[in-house]
Amino acid sequence: MFSYPQNLAISLTEEQGMLLDVARGFVRDQAPIEAVRAQLETETGYESRIWQSMVEMGWTGISLPDEVGGAGMGIGSAVPVFEALGGGLLGTPLLSTTIAGQLIWRAAGEKAADWLGRLCGGQIGTVALLDHADWGVPNTGLKLDETGSLSGRKHFVADAGVADIFVVVANENGTPVLALVERNALASDALSENVLIDLTKRAANVDFTGVTPAHVVRGDSVASALRDTLLLGALLTAAETTGAAGRCLSSITEYLKTRKQFGKLIGSYQALKHPTVDIYVGMENARSFVYHGATIVADEPLSSDAEVACRMAKVAADDVMVYAGDRAVQFHGGFGFTWECDSTLFIRRAQWAQQMYGGAIHHRKRLAALLLDNEENG
C-alpha cells in the first residue's frame, strides 16, 4: 500500500530564531525600501557598506564549518537570513556566495579550506552553472581540456560583475569537475551583463575560453555536490521569495486599509479581500515548507525527504509570489501600474524567482517521481 512519506519535522533553533530577528532588524534599519530603490540602476545593485556589515556579522560563513572559518551552524541557519533579505527585497551577492560555498564544501571538503576561508572572509563567490536556459539538464558544454585550459561560455551567472571567485561547472572527458577561477584570470571582455527583469539582482554571461583555473575539484563527490547544491539553491531562493511574499502581502493590506473608492475602504470589498486571504494562506504554506526544509537539510548528502522538502518549498514559494506580485499591481489600480509603486518591485521579483533553480513544473515533475514511483511507497 502507498504510504505518503510523512517527515513533518519543523523547528527553529535558538540561533535560527536570533538570526531571524537580527536579520529582520538589519534590513529594516539599514536597507529600507528607499535605499533598495536607490540601487536599482547602479552597476552592482547594492551598497558596499551593506555587504561589509553582512560580512562583519558573519553571514558569509554561517553555514560553513568552523575548520574553514565559518560559524558551523549548517545550511538550515541561512534560511532565516534569506527570508529576512527577501522581506526587504535586498539584493547583494549573499545568495551567490552561500551557494558557491556549499558547492565547494560539499565537493571538496577541507581540501578547499583556503577557498572557503576567503568566502567566509567576505570575498564574493558565484557558481557558473548554466550552458543554456534549461535548469533540467546537465551542463556539459564547457570543456576543461588536457592542457588544463577552459573553453566555452556560461550564461546567467549571478553576481558575475562583482564576483572574486567563480566556481565553474566544467566537463573533463565526460566527467563533471569544478574549475575554480579567479576574477583576474578572466579576459577584460569576458563578461556581458544580462538585463534582468528584477533590478535588485545582477547576472552576466561569462566567456571562460582560454582561462586556466587556479584549482580543479575532481571526483565522485562533484556530481552529488552539484545535485544537492541545486536543491539548496531552490530552498534558499524559496526562503527569500517567501520573505518577499510576506512583504508584498503587507503592502497590499496597507493599501486596502487606507484607499477609499465609492465611499468605502477598498479592503471591505470581498473581491479584494478573499484573494488577499489566499495570498496570506499561500505565504504561510510556503513558510512552513521552507522551515521544514531548514529543519532537515544537513551537511551530509541530502536525504530524499530533504529533496522533497526543497522542491516543495520552491513550488509553494513560486506560486504564492507570482500570485502576490500579480495581484499587488492589479489591486493598486492605476498607481500599481507605475514605477513609483512598490508592486513593480514585487512583480519583477516574482518573475525572476520563479525560474531560479527550476520553476514549479520542473520540481513538480520530479516530486511526482519521488512520491508516486518510489518502491517503498508503492
Next chain:
Amino acid sequence: MTDSKAALKAFRGEVAAWMAENVPADPGFLLPLTFLEVGTEQQLDFLREWQHQLWSAGYLGMHWPTEYGGQGADPAYQFIVDKELSRHNAPIIFNTIGLNWVGPLLLDMGTEEEKAQYVKNILSAEEIWCQGFSEPDHGSDLGAVQTRAVKEGDEYVVNGSKIWTTLGNYADHMILLARTNPAAERKYDGLSFFLSPMKVAGIEAHPIRKVTGEYGFNQTFFTDARIPASCLMGEEGGGWKVAMKTLEYERGVTAGQASGHWGVTIQIDDMINELRVLEQDGEALLSDPIVRDDLVGFMMEAKALSLSARRMSVSALNTDYPMGLALSVKYRGTEYERRMKQYTASKQGARSALYVGDADAVRGGFWQRAYFSNFGATIGGGTTQVQANIIAEHVLGLPK
C-alpha cells in the same frame, strides 16, 4: 503536565491492543461518514453503544476532569486514542456537539451545577446534544437570529424555528441562541444562550434529506415551548459572547474537544491507493502526467496542512500574524478535502456515475458520498467564504 515519550508510547500500544479487540465489526448496514448524517434509529443505537463502550474503557474525554467523567490526563493521550480510532477504521464517535462544543464550553464557562448535570452524560452518550444557532433566514449571519424567548415566571416561552439541527430528532438537549430582547440597541445584546431540553411539548424536529440522500439535519420548530428559566446560561442578553465561544470550539480555534474522531478519516494515502488501481486509456491512471501533477498538488496541500499544524507550536514562527495559522485550518483543510474527494470520485471512468447501492460502484460509492458529505465541513460552522472574511478582518486587519 507533560508525560514522557515512553509513557505515551506504552499507552499507544495499550490502546492499539484494546482497539484490535473491541472495535466493532461491520454491522451489515451503512454507517454514517460523519456525525452530521446519523439518520436511522439503527445507526443511533449502534453508535451510542460504541461511544459508551469507548468511554467505559477510559478512552474518551481523557483530558477532562475526573469529577465529570474524564481521566484528568494530558491531551496527548486523547490525541493518541483519536489516531488509533482512525487507524483501526473505527466507527465514528457521534455525540460531537456535546463532546466538542458543549462540553468544553461548560468546562470553560459553565456553573458547577451545569457541569455536574451535563458533562458526564455527554461522554457516556446517555444524553445527545444538538445546536440551535442557524435559522432558515439567518445562516452565516448569526447576530440576526429571530427565535424569541419570553420570560414568564420561572419559564421561558420559545417561538420560532432553527435549521440544520444535526441530531435534533434524537437529541436530549440543545444549545439554543434566542432573542430575549428585540428592543436592544445592538442586535447582539438582545440574544441569550440556553441549555434547552428538547423533549418538551412544543418542540418538534423534522428531518431534512441531504444531497447525499441521507438524513441527519432537521428543521426544529418551537411553538409556545416552555423551558425552565434555569436553562439560561450566563446572563440574559449575554448570549452572543457564549455563542462566539462555542464557535471557537466548533471551529477548533480553542482546544479542549473530547474527541477528534467525528468522521471517517480520509487521508491522501487513501486517495492514491484508490487511484493506483484504476485505468484510463488502457493504462494505469497514475501514468498520466496530468493526473500525476494533480496528485503532487494534493500531496503538497496535505503536507502543508500538517506542517502548519506543527508550526503552531513553534512560537517564533507565529509572531507575524498571531492566530493566523489556527484560523486558517478550517478554511484550508475543508476545501482541500472537498476537492480531493471530488477528484477521486471523478477518475473512475463510467463508474464515476455510480452511487451508494450499486454493486459495481468503486468502494461502494464511498468517494461520491464522501464528496457530497464534505459540504457539511465547508458550510457548517461558518462557510468557507465567511472564514475568509474572518481571516481577512481578524488576521490581516482589513475593514469589515
